[in-house]
Amino acid sequence: MSAILFEAVAKSYRARPAIRDLTLEIADQSLTVFCGPPAAGKSVLFRLLVGLEQPDRGRILIDGRDIAADSAADRRIGYVPQSFALFPHMSVYANIAYPLRQQGVAAAEIDRRVGQAAEILRIKPLLQKKPSQLSGGEKQRAAIARGTLKDARIFILDDPLVGLDFKLRESLMEDLKDMRATLGATFLYATSDSLEALTMAEQLVVMDQGGVVEAGPVERLYHQPAMLRSAALIGFPRCNLIQGEVTRGVCQTPLGGFATGAPDGDVTAAIRPEHIVYAPQDVRALPGRVTLMENLGAECVVYAEYEGVAVVSVPESDRVANLDVGSAYPFLVDQAGIAIFDRQSGHRIGEAQHG
Numbered sequence: 248m249s250a251i252l253f254e255a256v257a258k259s260y261r262a263r264p265a266i267r268d269l270t271l272e273i274a275d276q277s278l279t280v281f282c283g284p285p286a287a288g289k290s291v292l293f294r295l296l297v298g299l300e301q302p303d304r305g306r307i308l309i310d311g312r313d314i315a316a317d318s319a320a321d322r323r324i325g326y327v328p329q330s331f332a333l334f335p336h337m338s339v340y341a342n343i344a345y346p347l348r349q350q351g352v353a354a355a356e357i358d359r360r361v362g363q364a365a366e367i368l369r370i371k372p373l374l375q376k377k378p379s380q381l382s383g384g385e386k387q388r389a390a391i392a393r394g395t396l397k398d399a400r401i402f403i404l405d406d407p408l409v410g411l412d413f414k415l416r417e418s419l420m421e422d423l424k425d426m427r428a429t430l431g432a433t434f435l436y437a438t439s440d441s442l443e444a445l446t447m448a449e450q451l452v453v454m455d456q457g458g459v460v461e462a463g464p465v466e467r468l469y470h471q472p473a474m475l476r477s478a479a480l481i482g483f484p485r486c487n488l489i490q491g492e493v494t495r496g497v498c499q500t501p502l503g504g505f506a507t508g509a510p511d512g513d514v515t516a517a518i519r520p521e522h523i524v525y526a527p528q529d530v531r532a533l534p535g536r537v538t539l540m541e542n543l544g545a546e547c548v549v550y551a552e553y554e555g556v557a558v559v560s561v562p563e564s565d566r567v568a569n570l571d572v573g574s575a576y577p578f579l580v581d582q583a584g585i586a587i588f589d590r591q592s593g594h595r596i597g598e599a600q601h602g
C-alpha cells in the first residue's frame with residue numbers, strides 16, 4: 248500500500264498557482280527525494296501534508312484515509328521545516344525534547360532518545376547551550392534532531408542541509424539514511440541541489456512549476472529520463488542538451504549525425520557528461536577546445552567548445568593534468584548515452600542506435 252497519496256491537489260496564493268493538479272503516490276517506508284528549482288512547490292506540498300495549510304482542491308490520503316479533517320498535531324508527522332526556528336530561551340536539549348514532551352513521553356525515555364539523536368548528529372557537547380551560542384550548522388543539526396525524534400511514521404525534511412559545508416552535508420546525508428533505516432519510516436526530503444538528490448534518493452520526484460515532471464527510482468530517472476526537463480534538472484555536472492533534427496532515421500547535430508528510431512522533427516539530444524569522452528589518440532575525435540576546468544579531485548569537470556557548441560565532460564583528473572584553458576580537447580560522443588527528446592513536448596522519443 249502507498250503510505251501517502253496526493254490526488255489532484257491544487258493550491259494557489261492570490262490566484263497564482265503554487266501546486267497544480269498534482270497526483271503522486273509515495274510508497275510506505277520509502278526514502279523519496281523531491282528535487283526541483285527554487286519555487287517549484289516543494290515546501291508548499293510539504294506544508295499541505297503536514298497540515299499547516301489546506302489544499303484548494305484535491306485530497307491527501309495517508310494509508311488510504313483522507314486526512315483533510317485531521318489537525319497538524321493529529322497527523323503525527325515529523326517535520327524539519329526549511330526555515331527552522333529553535334526556541335531561543337530553551338537549551339538545545341529542551342528544544343530537541345520539546346515534541347516528545349508535547350506527546351507526554353516519560354522523562355527517562357526522552358533522555359534516552361535525545362541522547363541517541365544528539366549522538367548521531369554529533370551535538371552531544373552542545374545540549375546545555377542556548378541556540379544563540381551555536382553556529383548555523385549546529386543549529387541545523389539540532390533542528391534535524393528535533394524534527395526526527397517524534398513518534399511518527401512519516402518524516403519530512405525540507406532542504407535540511409542547505410548552507411552547510413560539503414563535508415558536513417556528506418556525513419549528515421549518511422546519518423539521515425541510517426536514521427531512516429533504524430526508524431523504518433517513510434521519509435520525504437526536499438532539495439534544490441541535484442547532487443544531494445542523487446546521493447540521498449531511492450525514489451526521486453522531479454518537481455517544476457508546481458507539478459511533478461517525473462517520479463521513479465533514482466537510477467531510472469538519471470539513466471532513462473522520460474522528460475527532457477528531468478534530464479536537464481537532474482545531474483551534476485549538468486546534462487549536455489544539443490539541438491538536432493531527425494530526418495528519415497538520422498539525427499543531425501552539431502556534434503555529428505547518428506542513426507535513431509525517433510520520428511522526423513526538431514529534437515534535443517541529451518548527453519550526460521560521462522558520455523563525452525576525451526579521446527586525444529582517436530582520429531575520429533571532434534577538435535574541441537577547453538574553456539574552463541574545475542578539478543574535483545579524482546575527476547575534473549572540463550567545459551569545452553566545438554563549433555560554437557558548449558560541452559561538459561568529466562574525465563579522470565590525471566588524464567587531463569597538463570591541459571589548461573585554450574588547450575585542444577579532442578572528444579568523442581559515446582552513442583550509448585544519447586537520449587532524444589521532442590523539442591516541443593519535451594517527451595523522450597528515442598535514443599541513438601549504436602553498436
Ligand SMILES: Nc1ncnc2c1ncn2[C@@H]1O[C@H](COP(=O)(O)OP(=O)(O)OP(=O)(O)O)[C@@H](O)[C@H]1O
Binds near residue numbers: 288
Ligand atoms: N505563503 C505564501 N504566500 C504566497 N505565495 C507563496 C507562499 N508560500 C509559497 N508561495 C509561492 O509558491 C511557490 C512555491 O514555493 P515553495 O516554497 O513551495 O518552493 P520550493 O520548491 O520549496 O522552493 P525553494 O527550494 O526555494 O524552497 C513560489 O512561487 C512561492 O513564492
